[in-house]
Amino acid sequence: MIQELDPVRRADVDRASRLAAERVVERARRERLEDVMVATVDSPVGTLLVAATPRGVVRVAFPEEPEEAVLEELAADLSPRVLADPRGMDAVRRQFEEYFRGRRRRFETRVDWSLAPSGFSRRVLEQTARIPYGTVSTYGEMAKRAGSPRAARAAGNALHDNPVPIVVPCHRVVPASGGVGRYGGSEWRKEWLLRLEGWLQG
Template structure:
C-alpha cells in the first residue's frame, strides 16, 4: 500500500494553521540530554518533555487538557528549536520564545513558576526562597511540587532551584540532567 510522504504531512499542517485549525503544534528536538518534545499553541510554548517521559502520554495529556487538534509541525517550532540548540551549546542565556502558561494552572503554583522564570542564567535559588516570593514562606514543599510539575522545564529554569541546605533537591527529568544543566550554566 502507498504510504503518506512527509511533504503531504507538512502541507496538511500548513493548511490546518492557515485555517485556524491547528491548536497545538509539536516537534522533536535532539539535545545533549536526549530526545525532547516541544509543543506550542498560537500563544507560545506550552510544553517541553524530557526523554524520561513517554511521548504518547505527553500528547494524550495535551489532547485532553488543551485540544485534540494536534499535529507534528517542525517548521512552526523552528525559532524555539534554534534557541534550544544554542542554549545547549552554551551560547544562549535568555530564551526569547513566548510562553503559554495554560498548563501551569492558577494561584500558588503559577506564582512559583513565574518567579522561577526570573532566576538569571548561572544563578540559583531555593525552594524556600521561591515559596517566600510566592507569598507563603512555609509552603516550600508545595513549591517543590509546583516545580516538579513544571510543564516547560529548561525554558522555565526549575533546575536553578535547589534544596535550602545546599543539596540539589529533586528534578522531573532526573537529577543527572539537573546537574548537567547547572554545570552547563557554570552554576556548579
Template sequence: MTAPDLIAAYPVDDRDLTALHRRLATSAAAEGLLDVAYRTVDSPVGALLLAATPVGLVRVAFAAEGTDTVLQELADRISPRVLAAPAALDRATTQLDEYFTGHRHHFDLDLDWRLSSGFRNTVLRHLATDVGYGHTASYRALADFAGNPKAVRAVGTACATNPIPVVVPCHRVIRSDGTIGNYLGGPAAKRTLLDLEQNS
C-alpha cells in the first residue's frame, strides 16, 4: 500500500494532529530538546512570527521576511531544534495583544539578544530603554545615546537589522527632518505603530 493509499484509508483529524503536536512540543521542552519555540500571531501590522529560546524572546518577524527564511535563520544561527510551540510564547503574545490595543506601554519580557552584537547590540539596548512609548528619536540622537555621535549610518543599520522589532521599538526612530524613514515591516507598518502610540 502506498503512502497516499494509507492516508486515504486512515484519515487523520486536524484535532488529532494538533494534540499530537502539542504533546511533542511539551515533551521536547520537558527533555531540554526545544532550543527555539515559535508561533505566529495576527496583529494590526500583519502576521508576526515570534520565537523564543529558554533565555527569552529572540525574534519577532514580519510576514514580508518569509516564515521559512526566518526559521532557517534561527536553525542556522541558534539551533536546528526549532519547533512550533505556541504555549511557550503565551506571555509574549498576551503582552503584544495588550500593546496593540493600547493597554500596554512597556514590555516586561526576558529578551535573548544573541542575534545582534557589537555596536548594533548597544544601539538596540539603548533603544529599548531610552526612547519611551509615544516618543520618537532621530537616528543622530540614538547615536548619541549609544556613545558614538558620528555613527548615524550604523544606527540605521542596527534598526534595519533589529531581530526583535515592536518589542525593541525601532519604529520610534525617525529621520532628523521628521520623516519616518525606512522600516523592515514597511512604511505603513511603521506609521501604524507610531499612530497607535500617539493616540493611546
C-alpha cells in the first residue's frame, strides 16, 4: 500500500458510478445492444419481475422466484446481454399498472414465446392468450382448441409453466369440476386476478 494514494482509495464513487451505469444502459438501448431488458413492477399481487426482448415480453416472474435466479435463467436461455432498464420498459410497466387499477382489459404488448415449450404446450398458451378479460375457460376446452381433446391434464401443466403469466392470462383457465384450480403463481393470486376482472365476486 502507498499512503499517497489514500485519497483515491477513499473517494466515494458509488453515486457517480451508478449514474454513469444508468447512462451506459441508455446508450445500450439507443444502440440496440440490449438483448433482454428487465424491470420490476409493483402490484397488489407482489413485485413482479418483467423481462422483454425486442420481440416482446418474454418472462413475468412472481416474487417467490429470486431475481438473481431469473436473470441467470434469461442469460443462459436467451443471451447474457441482460440489462436492468426500467426506462426502456416504461410502456410495458404502464400497461401492468393500468391492468392492476382495473383500467386495462388487454395487453397491447407483443409476446416473445422463446421460453415457452414448442408443440402442444405452446398451442395451449396461444389459445389461452385469446380468452377475453373477465371470462374463463376450462383445461379440457384449452386442450381441445390446442388439438388434443383428451389432454386436459397436459394443458394444465402447460399453463402451470406459463413463462408470461398475466400477459398470457392462464388465470382464466379453471377446472370444469368447479373452483379456480392450480396456478403457477400461487392460488391466492389466481383468485385475486379473477376477482379484479369481476369473474369472482366479493
